[in-house]
Amino acid sequence: MSTSAGTPRLNRTYSWVSGLTAIAISTVVFIVPFIFIFFTASKTTIESSLLEFTPPTEWAFFENLVEVIQTRDYILVTAFVNSTIITVGSVALMVVVSALVGYVLQRRKSRLNPLINFLVLAGLIVPPAVVPTIWVMQGLGIYKTLHGLIFVEVAFGMAFCILMFRAFVSTIPRELDEAAVMDGAGPIRLFFKVIFPLLKSVIVTVIVVQSVFVFNDFQNPLYFLPGDQGATVQLTLYNFQSQFQTSWNLLFMDILLITLPMLLMYIFFNRQIVAGMTSGAVKG
Amino acid sequence: MWFYLPAAIIYGVLFVVPTFASFYFSLTRWTIFDSEFIGFDNFVTFFSEPFLFDSLVNTMIFAVITSGAKVVLGLLFAVFLSSQIIARGWLRSVVFFPVLVSAVGIGVTFSVLMDPFDGLINQALGWFGVDGPGWLTDPDLALISVAMVDVWRGVGIATLIYIAGVVAIPQEYFEAAKVDGANATKSFWHITLPLMRPATTTVIILSLIGGLRSFDLIWTMTRGGPGFSSDVLASVVYKQYQAGFYGLSTAGNVVLFLLVAAIIIPLFWFLNRKEVDQ
Numbered sequence: 001m002s003t004s005a006g007t008p009r010l011n012r013t014y015s016w017v018s019g020l021t022a023i024a025i026s027t028v029v030f031i032v033p034f035i036f037i038f039f040t041a042s043k044t045t046i047e048s049s050l051l052e053f054t055p056p057t058e059w060a061f062f063e064n065l066v067e068v069i070q071t072r073d074y075i076l077v078t079a080f081v082n083s084t085i086i087t088v089g090s091v092a093l094m095v096v097v098s099a100l101v102g103y104v105l106q107r108r109k110s111r112l113n114p115l116i117n118f119l120v121l122a123g124l125i126v127p128p129a130v131v132p133t134i135w136v137m138q139g140l141g142i143y144k145t146l147h148g149l150i151f152v153e154v155a156f157g158m159a160f161c162i163l164m165f166r167a168f169v170s171t172i173p174r175e176l177d178e179a180a181v182m183d184g185a186g187p188i189r190l191f192f193k194v195i196f197p198l199l200k201s202v203i204v205t206v207i208v209v210q211s212v213f214v215f216n217d218f219q220n221p222l223y224f225l226p227g228d229q230g231a232t233v234q235l236t237l238y239n240f241q242s243q244f245q246t247s248w249n250l251l252f253m254d255i256l257l258i259t260l261p262m263l264l265m266y267i268f269f270n271r272q273i274v275a276g277m278t279s280g281a282v283k284g
Numbered sequence: 285m286w287f288y289l290p291a292a293i294i295y296g297v298l299f300v301v302p303t304f305a306s307f308y309f310s311l312t313r314w315t316i317f318d319s320e321f322i323g324f325d326n327f328v329t330f331f332s333e334p335f336l337f338d339s340l341v342n343t344m345i346f347a348v349i350t351s352g353a354k355v356v357l358g359l360l361f362a363v364f365l366s367s368q369i370i371a372r373g374w375l376r377s378v379v380f381f382p383v384l385v386s387a388v389g390i391g392v393t394f395s396v397l398m399d400p401f402d403g404l405i406n407q408a409l410g411w412f413g414v415d416g417p418g419w420l421t422d423p424d425l426a427l428i429s430v431a432m433v434d435v436w437r438g439v440g441i442a443t444l445i446y447i448a449g450v451v452a453i454p455q456e457y458f459e460a461a462k463v464d465g466a467n468a469t470k471s472f473w474h475i476t477l478p479l480m481r482p483a484t485t486t487v488i489i490l491s492l493i494g495g496l497r498s499f500d501l502i503w504t505m506t507r508g509g510p511g512f513s514s515d516v517l518a519s520v521v522y523k524q525y526q527a528g529f530y531g532l533s534t535a536g537n538v539v540l541f542l543l544v545a546a547i548i549i550p551l552f553w554f555l556n557r558k559e560v561d562q
Contacts, residue, residue, distance in 0.1 A: 011368060019370035026378045029436070033393055034381070036404065040396075051402040097291040104287045116288070123299065125548055127497045129306030129537045130521055131314075131530045136302050155298035158291060191287070216386035218500040219518075223525075234388045238504065241392055248396065255389045262384045270377065273384075274444055 037259070040252040048249035064253045071240070072228070076254070079231040085146055086221075086232065087214045090153035091207055098158050099203070102165025103195055107177070123159030130223050137224065149225045153214050161206050164276070168202040169195070208269045209276035212262055233258040303541075310538040314531040326535035335512040336520060340539065343516040346431050346502075347495030347547075353435045354491045355484060358442025363476060365443065366450045376447070380440035387437070391504030394433045395420060420506055423513035430505050430514060434498065442487045449483035450476065485555040489548065496544050517543070 032053070040048050041064060043056040069076050105116055133152065134143055142148030172195065180194045218234040225232065231239070237254050244251040266273060310326055312319035330336045365376055382390065397404045398419035406416030419429040453476065461471045499518035502508065508515035508523065515523075517540040524533035 015368045015370055018364070018367075019372075019375075022364070022369065022375055023371055026375055030378045030381060032404075033390075033397060036397065037389075037393055051396055051399060051404070053404045053407075097294065100287040101291045119295070119300070123295070125493060125544060126299075126303060127518075127537065127540050127544060128299065129302045129534065129541070131525055131534050131537070132302035132305040132309055133298060135305065135309075136297060140297070151294055152298055155294050158295055162291075187287070212384055216384075216388075218386065218388050218504075222522075234386050237386075237388045237392065241504070251392065255392060259385050259389050262386075263381075266381070266384050274380070 037252050037255050040248055041256045043249045045247050045249055048252070049246065051248065060249065064249050065257075068250045068253045068257070071243075071250070075228060075231055076233075076236055076257070078228075079233045079236045082146060082230060083215060083233045086149055086153065087211050089147070089150040090157070090214050091210045093150065094154045094157050094161050094210055095203055095206055097154065098161035098206075099165050099196065099199060100191065101158075102162045103169050103191060105162070106166045106169040107174075120159045120162050123156075124163075128156060134223065144225060144227060144230060146225070146230060149221060149230070152220055152224055153217065156220070157210050157213060161210065164202055164206055165199065168199060172198055204269070205272045205276040208265065208272045211265065212273070215262060306534050306537050306541070309531060310535040312531045314534070315528065319531070322531070326532050327539075329532060330535055330539060335515070336536075338512060339508075339515040339517050339520045339536075340543065342427055342514065343496055343518075343540070343543065346427060346434075346498060346516055347492050349428065349431045350434045350438070350495045350498075351488055351491035353431075354439050354442040355487050357435065357439050358446050358487055359477075359480060359484070361439065361443040362446030362450050363472065366447055376443075379443050382437045383440040385437070387500035388504050390433065390437050391501050394436075395505050398429060421510060423510050426506050426510060426514040430502050433505065434495070434501055437501070438491065438494065442491065445487055446480065446483050449480050453479050488555070489552060492551070493544065493548060496540070496547065 036053055039053065039055055040051075042059050042061040044058055044060045047056060047058065101116070105113065137143035137148050137152075140148075142151065176194060176198075177190060180190045185193065216234065217232075218238065221230070221232040221235050222238070225235075237251075237258060240251050240254050309319060311321060311323060313322050313325075314320075361379060365372060365379070369375075398406075400406060400416070400418035400421055403416075403419075405419065409416040417425055420426050457475050458471055461475060466474070497518060498516065499522070502514060502516055502519055503522065506514045508519040517536055521533050521536040521540070524530075524536060
């Protein structure tokens with residue numbers, strides 16, 4: 001940006017000096033905690049209890065890995081299975097139901113639209129009422145079940161997805177709908193054969209962003225899926241926090257394991273994540 | 285029309301119904317099996333018990349600090365990260381990284397880093413001869429410490445929203461200003477800042493909503509302690525729920541709802557109106 005006015009040479013100096021300073025500072029502030037996690041996860045129990053920021057003198061990475069997985073009857077494996085089911089299930093459901101709403105909301109102008117828009121905004125703002133939700137879920141017999149939590153995640157994440165889809169549908173020309181109708185497509189065929197494939201890029205964005213939210217979610221599983229049977233990865237960390245008070249190496253190994261999937265996702269999908277978190281937000 | 289149906293059922297049953305039910309249940313003494321109507325007693329309890337009422341104040345402090353810091357830091361980072369510096373892409377990724385880590389993971393990590401004696405932060409301060417405070421053990425400091433960690437975690441989103449805004453400013457504005465003799469500081473105050481209003485609105489609203497509802501980080505780092513010094517509404521809701529006071533817990537939920545509505549709706553209206561005026 002031209003705010004850094006000056007001769008080309010001065011600009012080069014600026015670019016290097018401030019760039020290097022920023023790299024140094026950002027490394028200390030943002031990278032050191034991650035290295036700390038890795039180092040501590042690789043130490044022996046005794047060394048990790050010193051809480052020092054040093055490379056392990058004795059690497060115990062695999063021992064710790066095996067031990068953490070075996071803890072409490074392989075609860076971490078259960079948790080990874082549960083978290084995967086919940087994330088995949090709720091994100092898939094969220095995408096389909098909100099794409100339907102986003103599409104109709106953008107295309108049909110009806111008297112209901114203001115009400116629906118209001119409900120969508122409310123979904124972004126209103127904090128969910130916890131105990132009454134448990135009460136409703138108990139009434140339906142879906143409290144403490146995986147599919148119960150999936151529905152809850154869908155209900156809470158839907159508003160954001162609808163906004164994303166509505167904004168994107170407005171860029172698809174109406175003529176496409178009309179042509180399909182002329183060719184005799186019913187509303188379901190029209191949506192799933194014509195519109196849905198065109199939404200591909202925004203669907204990828206929604207999937208990636210919502211996966212991060214659902215996978216990292218702590219509060220909803222804590223309330224709606226208590227107990228070892230339904231442990232999610234975030235809950236294992238929370239439970240280990242009291243159990244492993246003296247074994248920091250195992251605790252940090254768990255942090256490492258549950259953080260890795262989302263960091264890998266960022267490496268592959270960083271453009272979609274960034275687009276989703278900023279553009280979706282701006283429209284909200 | 286039935287395209288709305290699946291979404292409407294899920295949303296209606298699991299979000300709208302509980303929200304309306306919460307208004308009724310907040311007026312009851314409630315075990316999950318039966319409820320007894322007791323009028324406004326829960327709210328009277330809530331506002332007369334200091335440890336409950338303080339959570340309301342703490343919630344506001346937490347939301348204002350985090351949201352303010354995210355606006356200021358986010359804007360500064362964004363201006364800096366859109367200027368001509370080396371390793372720009374790398375720096376942007378680094379600032380964004382923590383957004384992807386779960387609050388629980390960050391909470392546990394920082395409660396270790398903030399350990400008053402052996403924690404890395406106080407050790408580092410020790411090298412400079414500074415005696416670091418008990419970040420999470422000092423009642424006056426605990427809430428602020430958690431707020432700082434929340435900023436650390438969330439500033440990446442604010443920065444990205446601002447970068448999108450800064451990049452959209454036409455270069456001609458800066459060139460014209462340069463011709464008129466404006467320096468970098470002046471350009472920032474008179475061009476960048478006014479044009480960042482829509483982005484600022486977004487950042488403020490988003491981080492206030494997040495801050496007011498914040499639970500994960502506070503719960504993993506302090507459990508609302510020491511004492512009740514870092515309790516916020518969301519953690520009170522959880523504590524009362526655990527203790528079996530469902531009516532009181534729901535009343536806390538309603539207070540949180542009213543607080544969010546009372547802050548966000550006027551703000552939304554005010555910030556958006558200002559935009560139209562310009």
